[in-house]
Amino acid sequence: MKYISGLSSPVFDRPGQRTLAILGSTGSIGTSALKVVAKNTGDLKVVALAGARNVALLARQAETFRPAYLGVLNEAKAEELRALLPGGYAPRILVGQEGYTAMATLPEADLILAAQVGAAGLVPALAAARAGKVLCLANKEALVLAGDLFRRTCRVSGAVILPVDSEHNALFQAYAGHDGRQACRLILTASGGPFRAKSLQEIQAATPAQALKHPNWSMGAKISIDSATMMNKGLEIIEAVHLYGASLDEVDVVVHPQSIVHSLVEYEDGSQLAHLGMPDMEIPIGYCLGYPHRLHIGLERLDLAKIGTLTFEAPDLLRFPCLGLAREALAAGPSHPVVLNAANEIAVQAFLDGRISFPGIARLIEHMLCKHSLTSMHDLEDILDLDAQTRTRSEEAIGKSEW
Ligand SMILES: NC(=O)c1ccc[n+]([C@@H]2O[C@H](COP(=O)([O-])OP(=O)(O)OC[C@H]3O[C@@H](n4cnc5c(N)ncnc54)[C@H](OP(=O)(O)O)[C@@H]3O)[C@@H](O)[C@H]2O)c1
Incomplete structure (x- = not known):
């Protein structure tokens, strides 16, 4: 890697x-x-x-x-x-x-x-x-x-x-001082969002107010909905591939509801190096702004004894199909992630406006990806054109049927 x-x-x-x-x-x-x-x-x-x-x-x-x-x-x-x-x-x-x-x-x-x-x-x-x-x-x-x-x-x-981004910042910190060529796996942690423990039926009936209520992080509306669908983790897989030059199969996701372990790098000898901290974006932001010096953040200190238990589980692609869609889009070629992202932004806004259902977000993205045929993305203009076209087509699709 x-x-x-x-x-x-x-x-x-x-x-x-x-x-x-x-x-x-x-x-x-x-x-x-x-x-x-x-x-x-x-x-x-x-x-x-x-x-x-x-x-x-x-x-x-x-x-x-x-x-x-x-x-x-x-x-x-x-x-x-x-x-x-x-x-x-x-x-x-x-x-x-x-x-x-x-x-x-x-x-x-x-x-x-x-x-x-x-x-x-x-x-x-x-x-x-x-x-x-x-x-x-x-x-x-x-x-x-x-x-x-x-x-x-x-x-x-x-x-x-x-x-x-806290996961990629954690990877960055777990790389520091090590030979990156000996890294063999990047493990992104995911909180699982507000619907981690909900049934498929409950998730299908989710309202914007429920989806906006993230259990651990306080964030803007768009990323909060992305966390609820787990598209956020899908986007982060793509982000990790680009930032660290990893291949898609070198990036894994593990659900960690406490959001204390922010991600891990695994090395050839089987060691996994993790970054732990309180779930507050001031920490990764401060790390970047002061880099390589650590700034004064002054938050409550992480007390592992007080937290007691850290748990981990595999993500469920059936209840959270967006995670699989993001992987498929990256594997399909350079234009598919553009379609994925644009359709997602339109779908998230439509859900927040009450125009489509929560499962409609994943359905619309899948529909837009299926309709797309691979095109080459040479420069910024190609990307912006495809982004604009996908937005228009996604809105048209929303207007034509129930999602
Ligand atoms: N929040 C987090 O904890 C977190 C963690 C990791 C990564 N991120 C990423 O960081 C980015 C920002 O997230 P956020 O949660 O901070 O979002 P946010 O709270 O919604 O804030 C978005 C910012 O972008 C501005 N903005 C909105 N529409 C714009 C437009 N058309 N052109 C230019 N600026 C525009 C907003 O301005 P006004 O409010 O003045 O309209 C606001 O300053 C996202 O890409 C997100 O994925 C966020």
Whole structure:
């Protein structure tokens, strides 16, 4: 197994204060990142913050951290934001995809935290990679859509990807100081989500409120539904393959309801090295922002005696078919993961809007994958075209029948 392509020489070690641009600062990852920054002001300084629609929160963040740049989704949101900013503070407000891309490549930023949700995060994250940045990547969809492109880009630009996703961050930590060529298996842990112990019948009747209630993690709506369907773990298998140069059969999933073991690397001699910690995203975010130094996080310490029992079980593909769909999509070729991701994003939103049922999410994705024939994905335009087409077709399919 090869070691991380973008990270082949993880030598980034800039002493002193680092400057940071956060794309998606108003989301769950973004707000956790700002908590880490607030506890480490000697080490980290925010130079740019981007939200999309939640300008009230963005204005509060801006008032506290005073970055020189702010980003929002469109001109109307920029107007709203201007009206909320305190007198005497006049940051540059950048707008839309172009604005986010400019923020992802700012010469003033040492680190770019890509924490926007879904395919919307792809273009700015790729721009950061093209600019040779240190990219702290939370947006897993970017790698699902364009993993090969990221690998090629990082090789040319020298960009470094530091994985924020807790499982991939755990793998990164379990690789540290070891010969990655001797790794033979990556084991991703999964909480199993809110329906882990529910019957197929109960899962079929699941409501958005039930699906949004994750037992261990506090996250945005899209990833919470992905956790309930276990598509999140499917996307993470694809993410791991791209980040670590593993083959599909070298990546396994084990359900671990306590979310204390965040993932494991198995080496040739049978040793498995795990990363353990409290289930709080501040830990992997802080690890990336301070890398290779560990920042002050100040959370409750993990007390294994108090936890007492850690359990593990095999995932159930019958109740959670999305996990199998993600594997099949990756095995089928470079365009299938694009279809998988776009159909999933449309299906998740439709479920949240009450337009399709919970099992309809997997059914719609499977339907879109079955209708798709393999196409080559040479560049970003190919990916964006297929993403857009799949979204349109998925909406049409939702309109035509009951899901
Ligand atoms: N949450 C977690 O614990 C966690 C863990 C691992 C990985 N991740 C990954 O991290 C990413 C963010 O997840 P999250 O849970 O933080 O999501 P979230 O809470 O929904 O936040 C998403 C962020 O993206 C912004 N955004 C929404 N639509 C956008 C668009 N069209 N263009 C640009 N920005 C847009 C939102 O802005 P507004 O709110 O201002 O509209 C918000 O700042 C996802 O890829 C997720 O899979 C999350």
